[in-house]
Amino acid sequence: MAEAAKWSTALTDGSGQADDDGDTGTAEPGAMWNLRLYVAGQTPRSLAAFANLNRLCETHLSGRYSIEVVDLLTHPQLAEGDQILAIPTLVRKLPPPIKKIIGDLSDVEKTLVGLDLIARR
Amino acid sequence: MSSAEHVSNALRKTASGIRGFDEITGGGVPSGRPTLICGGPGCGKTLFGIEFLIRGALEKGEPGVLMSFEERPEDLIDNTQALGFDLGDLVRRKLLVIDYVKVDRSEIQETGEYDLEGLFVRLNLAIDAIGAKRVLLDTIESLFAGLPNELLLRSELRRLFLWLKEKGVTAIVTGERGTGMLTRHGLEEYISDCVILLDHRVTAQVSTRRLRVVKYRGSTHGTNEYPFIIDTDGITVIPITSVGLVHHAPEERLSTGIPALDDMFGGAGFYRGSSVLLTGSAGTGKTTIAARFAEAACERGERALFFAFEESQDQLARNMASVGMALARHTKSGRLMSSCMRPTLVGLEAHLSGMMRQIDAVKPDVTVIDPISSLLTASAAPDVHAMLIRLIDHLKMQDITVVMTSLLNETSAPATEMGISSIVDTWIDVRDAAVGKDRRRELYVIKSRGMKHSRQVRELTLSDAGINLTDLAPLAGSSMRPVGKKRVT
Numbered sequence A: 001m002a003e004a005a006k007w008s009t010a011l012t013d014g015s016g017q018a019d020d021d022g023d024t025g026t027a028e029p030g031a032m033w034n035l036r037l038y039v040a041g042q043t044p045r046s047l048a049a050f051a052n053l054n055r056l057c058e059t060h061l062s063g064r065y066s067i068e069v070v071d072l073l074t075h076p077q078l079a080e081g082d083q084i085l086a087i088p089t090l091v092r093k094l095p096p097p098i099k100k101i102i103g104d105l106s107d108v109e110k111t112l113v114g115l116d117l118i119a120r121r
Numbered sequence B: 001m002s003s004a005e006h007v008s009n010a011l012r013k014t015a016s017g018i019r020g021f022d023e024i025t026g027g028g029v030p031s032g033r034p035t036l037i038c039g040g041p042g043c044g045k046t047l048f049g050i051e052f053l054i055r056g057a058l059e060k061g062e063p064g065v066l067m068s069f070e071e072r073p074e075d076l077i078d079n080t081q082a083l084g085f086d087l088g089d090l091v092r093r094k095l096l097v098i099d100y101v102k103v104d105r106s107e108i109q110e111t112g113e114y115d116l117e118g119l120f121v122r123l124n125l126a127i128d129a130i131g132a133k134r135v136l137l138d139t140i141e142s143l144f145a146g147l148p149n150e151l152l153l154r155s156e157l158r159r160l161f162l163w164l165k166e167k168g169v170t171a172i173v174t175g176e177r178g179t180g181m182l183t184r185h186g187l188e189e190y191i192s193d194c195v196i197l198l199d200h201r202v203t204a205q206v207s208t209r210r211l212r213v214v215k216y217r218g219s220t221h222g223t224n225e226y227p228f229i230i231d232t233d234g235i236t237v238i239p240i241t242s243v244g245l246v247h248h249a250p251e252e253r254l255s256t257g258i259p260a261l262d263d264m265f266g267g268a269g270f271y272r273g274s275s276v277l278l279t280g281s282a283g284t285g286k287t288t289i290a291a292r293f294a295e296a297a298c299e300r301g302e303r304a305l306f307f308a309f310e311e312s313q314d315q316l317a318r319n320m321a322s323v324g325m326a327l328a329r330h331t332k333s334g335r336l337m338s339s340c341m342r343p344t345l346v347g348l349e350a351h352l353s354g355m356m357r358q359i360d361a362v363k364p365d366v367t368v369i370d371p372i373s374s375l376l377t378a379s380a381a382p383d384v385h386a387m388l389i390r391l392i393d394h395l396k397m398q399d400i401t402v403v404m405t406s407l408l409n410e411t412s413a414p415a416t417e418m419g420i421s422s423i424v425d426t427w428i429d430v431r432d433a434a435v436g437k438d439r440r441r442e443l444y445v446i447k448s449r450g451m452k453h454s455r456q457v458r459e460l461t462l463s464d465a466g467i468n469l470t471d472l473a474p475l476a477g478s479s480m481r482p483v484g485k486k487r488v489t
Helices: A044-060 A108-115 B003-011 B045-059 B073-081 B087-092 B117-130 B141-146 B150-167 B259-264 B286-299 B313-321 B327-333 B348-362 B372-377 B381-396 B413-418
Strands: A011-014 A033-039 A065-071 A089-094 A099-102 B034-039 B064-068 B096-100 B134-138 B170-176 B194-203 B206-216 B225-231 B234-237 B275-280 B304-308 B336-340 B366-370 B401-406 B426-435 B438-448 B458-463 B466-471
Touching: A033 A044, A044 A065, A044 A108, A089 A108, A099 A108, B034 B045, B034 B150, B045 B064, B045 B073, B045 B087, B045 B096, B045 B134, B045 B170, B045 B194, B045 B234, B064 B073, B064 B117, B073 B087, B073 B096, B087 B096, B096 B117, B117 B150, B141 B150, B206 B348, B225 B348, B259 B466, B275 B286, B275 B381, B286 B304, B286 B313, B286 B327, B286 B336, B286 B366, B286 B401, B286 B426, B286 B466, B304 B313, B304 B348, B313 B327, B313 B336, B327 B336, B336 B348, B348 B381, B372 B381, B372 B401, B381 B401
Parallel strands: A033 A065, B034 B170, B034 B194, B064 B096, B064 B134, B134 B170, B275 B401, B275 B426, B304 B336, B304 B366, B366 B401
Antiparallel strands: A011 A065, A033 A089, A089 A099, B194 B206, B206 B225, B225 B234, B426 B438, B438 B458, B458 B466
16 A cells, blocks of 8 residues: 655556567556556545555556656646646556546446456456 | 725726727726637637737737647647737747647546546646736637536536636637527536627628627626628727717818819818718719819829729729829829729628728828729628718828719618718719700709808719819700809809
8 A cells, every 4th residue: 555645756666577568458468557647636536546546456457557646736737748637637658558537536447448457357 | 805906806907909899898808807709610719819818918918828628739820820920929939828738538538536627737837837817718618528527517617717717817718609598508607707799690692790799797888799800910890880979170171173163162172081972873974073083182292092993993094094184193103092892802891991901001181982882782781881981980080081982873772771971071963964865964062061062053074175064054945954144152
């Protein structure tokens, strides 16, 4: 469980090997996932999103993901690059293609679909 | 904030810098509040907003932020270049920030609760980056199209407009016209301080644009529709009904260039700065008299501007040469300037604006418009009337004498609707009359305000020696008009 006292660029690393797979949409076994969560300050919703994301990653991507949290209140200029409109927004940076989903990630099904992550189990 | 401060803040207006608009709104849009501009596609709302930002940046020292939900910055820059706007330059000079917010429905997968704080962050950043005082949001409709949760969007929009007020920026928000409502999604519910409606319609194959102030809280405003045009200078709103009668009256008299005609006006001619109407059927010599007046002005060393709706410059010169005039000489010297255009070429507002612009550029002493009846081929009589009032006022305020010819029989319906004869100072009528087997031209001064004028009908003759007026020859048999002693009053 990650410490969420201050956002700055908190990084959660599910340590694992990076794997250069091709850019298919679905999760290749062993592909390294790079996820970026955009928030605006420490709000209950942001904390919930972070918690949900962690849980989801541990369950489905154990050992091969990294989460980057970007707080737009401290780094507002980063909103333009990924065209952030809604908060929270989760951007799947790797593997390509880029996928964007909005909301606190409380709906696990929709989150998995949005990330194009096949549920194992 | 004290209550006195609060009241004065509520009535403050921000000048848009858009020609004519600040006039009809008594100062511009409300300061520190959002104004809604709505209209159908292609009505000019985006352009209005952009010009608001540009004029603010260049002329009022107020940098601006353009938050675009529809067009990319490159397209915006390209599209407005044709209108003489250099957005790229403004961005480089840090007078403008363009933030393109892409709202792609396919990318937006909802997984739970969210808000639109990202929008606020970006807008705030843009405003703070250059100290912007003006903001354009174009167009909010894109958010409705892109975001699935309308309730959330509405509540966030409400929050956004409150935020804009607190930030102290003057915002323009564009919205698409709806059926039954002013805007498709009822934005007028949230932005109710000032609502402007733009309209673009095509009547009788001529396109006209109109602007209407639907609502302006805390301010009296004209409720009429005002025509406006979009050209290389941006938007110009034409407040045709807002002209008061405050001209002073010059005493100087100008010769008509025809001694016999001057005689009919007490030997002196027209008042400088007056308006003269020459009516008569085709071929009665109206253009000739008007052209001679212009030539006489040039001979005095003055400048003449000739607006011709039916003849080209060369045609005019050639035709006038047959009555002893040498217009080409004055054209070459630069004293005589001609503007020849078919009345159907552009809309009435464009004519008015173009003519006024040429008048302001050339600064003539006399102007001829030949014939004003041509304008009726493309537009309705009441519209032409309004346009001519505006033009005549514009000329009078600068003491420019104007001679207008008209083909209309002034008792006919279009003529009375156009209603110029009661407005002008001097009205001369030329008739084609039958005399036995022949025809002759008869000229009569119906009125000339402020001076003695002849009440005699005289015969107008045109020859290569020039233009002349003679007493009517006595008629054998029934006479058209009684011939009195030669009486020059």
